[in-house]
Structure formats: structure tokens, C-alpha cells
Amino acid sequence: MATPSPVTRLRELLKVENRIVVCPGVYDGLTARIALQAGFEALYMTGAGTTASKLGQPDLGVITLNEMRENAEMIANLDPSTPVIADADTGFGGSLMVHRTVTEYIRAGVAALHLEDQQTTKRCGHLRNKQLVSENEYLSRVRAAVNARKLSGRDIVLIARTDALATLGYDQALSRLKGAIELGMDVAFLEGVTSQDQARQVCKDLKPTPVLFNAVAGGVSPDLSVAEAQELGFRLIIFPGFALGPVYGAVSAAAQHLKETGSPLVSEQGGPRELFNVVGLREALAVDMASGGGNFAGGV
């Protein structure tokens, strides 16, 4: 039997009631490989992490479609059987750009994307003073996304994100999500949920549509474990800072140590061979052997 596509796999996971899909946030080849090796069933490509790692910039809407698509494509193809949910920010422009974004993400092998209602010069959902487009304009973004999927003849899970809670309140945020679901979006994402009661409420109000929880450590939402999020009714949970946080902490400490002592911190991961194994050394050698190349016949 043929392996199901990552989109089919994700749809199957989302169909199961009382189950939550856990997605660690990754933003490059190494963090994605580490998460895959740990056995997660899906990955999340964080826009904030991609912007920080590829551009050295904050999550303020400076990254472009091509940069995000390229990163998502690389990550999605490391293990094509594992669904990758990728951040698509605002769709990077008007309806034509949203159309292009969805088409490009589908071609890149992305299993799901989320599309939000901030203005194009957006910011991380956990920062202050977010500016939104009108509900009508958001719904035309949504229509463009749904139509692009239809026109492609292929599938992708479309996640409707609203950032309206912070400025317009719960009812308007809910109305945006309901409107998006009516137009064909598959999953709802209420950014910046402020309490457990509100979390339970949104899952209830949108039932049977699966709802995503964005677990941003130090953000505006309560810190929920996977089990707590599941108990509140969420069906998907993303951890955007899963890798970014530890990398920041560990590399800062290593930088300070090298600066102060003149010696690098000794890696607990062993030498280069061990690290290369994480990013596919054995598989690469097997490819060479199978093609009769013999470049590495004596080992590396």
C-alpha cells in the first residue's frame, strides 16, 4: 500500500476526537532533524524562527514569500511522511499574493498553513498594538486561499488565524473565525487566548472544527502542557519557541564562555560525525553506495 501523503496523514490525525497533534516549532534543517529524530508526528515551521535565523530580524512582517516557501520546502522534504504545518503570515499581500502563497506552499509539499488578519506589516501575535485588516478584507484573503487550493487540484489543510482578540475582543474574533470556516478553512487559530476559560469556550463555540493552541512561552496566553490543552478541547498545539528558546540560551552561554575563558564549551553531542548523523550522514553514505559511487567506501 502506498504511504499516505502528509496532508492525508494530517487530516487523519485531525479526524480523531480526543486527540491532540503536537508540533514542535522548527526553523532550519538541524532543528527539524532533531525534532524528527525525537519522533514527533508533525512539525511546525515558525515564521518568527525563520525570520530570526534566515534574516537576523524580528517577527515584524519583513520576511517574504520566497524565503518562507524555500525554508518550508526544505523542512517538508527532509521526511516527506511527516506533515509540516507552516506559517504563512498574512499571505504576503492582496488576494493575488495569497493565491500565490497557497499555490507555492502546496507545491513545496507543505501539509498545512495558517493565514492571519493582521495588516501586511504584521508583528508577532504576542506583541502589543497589532493592526488588523477589516473582516471583509480578511475573508477575501480566505476566499483567495480556498480558491487557490481548489484550482491546484491538490490538498492542503488551511488554518484560519485571527489576531482580533487583543483589539476587537472575543465576539469579533469568533465571528472572523466562523466566517473563515464557512468559506472552507479547516482549522481555527485564535491568537493570544488569554485564559483557560476562554480557551475552553472557543473550542466549544467552534465545534466540530478543530482548534489550534499556540503555546508561546512568556507570551500572553496561559502556559499549557499538551495534556492541559487537550483537556480544554484543542486538537493541535504548536510550540514556536521549542528550538528557538533553547538555542538562544545555549548559544548565549557558549558565547559568554568562549569570550571569558578563550575555550569553547565542550559539546555533549560528541564530534562532527555524531552531529552529521543527525542530519543524515548514514543515509547519504547509503545513497552513494547504492549508486556504486564508492566515494565513501572506506568510511568517513
Ligand SMILES: C[C@](O)(C(=O)O)[C@H](CC(=O)O)C(=O)O
Ligand atoms: C506562531 C508565530 O506566528 C510564529 O512565527 O511562530 C508567532 C510566535 C512567536 O512570535 O513567538 C506568533 O505570532 O505567535
